[in-house]
Amino acid sequence: MVRLQLYKVVVALLSRRLGFSHWSSVVYNRRLLDEEEQGELLANLTAAVETVPGHSLSYDRHLYYTNFTSLGVNRPTYINVIRDPVERFISSYYYIRSERRLSRVRAQGRPVSPSPSWINRTVDQCVLENIPECSFHLGEEKEMMLTYFCGHEDFCRLVVAFSD
Structure with a gap:
């Protein structure tokens, strides 16, 4: 719990300092998405980006790789962070x-x-x-x-x- 709180503080500080918006998903247990759900994810992320013109958006969630190109958009910078x-x-x-x-x-x-x-x-x-x-x-x-x-x-x- 302490790590999560520290993470939130660090992301908030970095987003203000570096000029990006951060969206942390409240969905933790749905990594596998069907095509419709992948489309909904794309629509939600697109809407989030459009609410802050000129800003970049970072997003975190436990989620399997989503091929945004196959959904019709240029692939965003995609980073998967994993543990041992x-x-x-x-x-x-x-x-x-x-x-x-x-x-x-x-x-x-x-x-x-x-x-x-x-x-x-x-x-x-x-x-x-x-x-x-x-x-x-x-x-x-x-x-x-x-x-x-x-x-x-x-x-x-x-x-x-x-x-x-």
């Missing part, structure tokens, strides 16, 4: 078990009552026991770091083997 994939996996593993996240899910009206064995399982146990949540098998769909650079197509989430 292993560290991200470990962090995500424990985050989905955190009381903070579970409380938020419950507040959205979704009943959640995970078993103590699920809550208390370590990431090491999950990997060593080959639990589906922690294993990757050829042909299976999984969110991976590569998905953020590949895009919204189905094949971007397929676990594949690479060869030299």
Whole structure:
């Protein structure tokens, strides 16, 4: 939470000093968009840019690569910032078990009552026991770091083997 607050302060200071507007999405759990939703994203970003003539716009969101050129506009400067994939996996593993996240899910009206064995399982146990949540098998769909650079197509989430 402290990192998020610090991030917001830094972005606000930089945007004022460097003359750009910043739009931080309130959508955190929708990375995959269909074509219509990609069009809506483009329309929203375009509208945001038009509200501040002469300014650049920065936008942050957990989102897979969106090919703006295929949507009919010149591609904007696109930056994907990622964490070390292993560290991200470990962090995500424990985050989905955190009381903070579970409380938020419950507040959205979704009943959640995970078993103590699920809550208390370590990431090491999950990997060593080959639990589906922690294993990757050829042909299976999984969110991976590569998905953020590949895009919204189905094949971007397929676990594949690479060869030299």
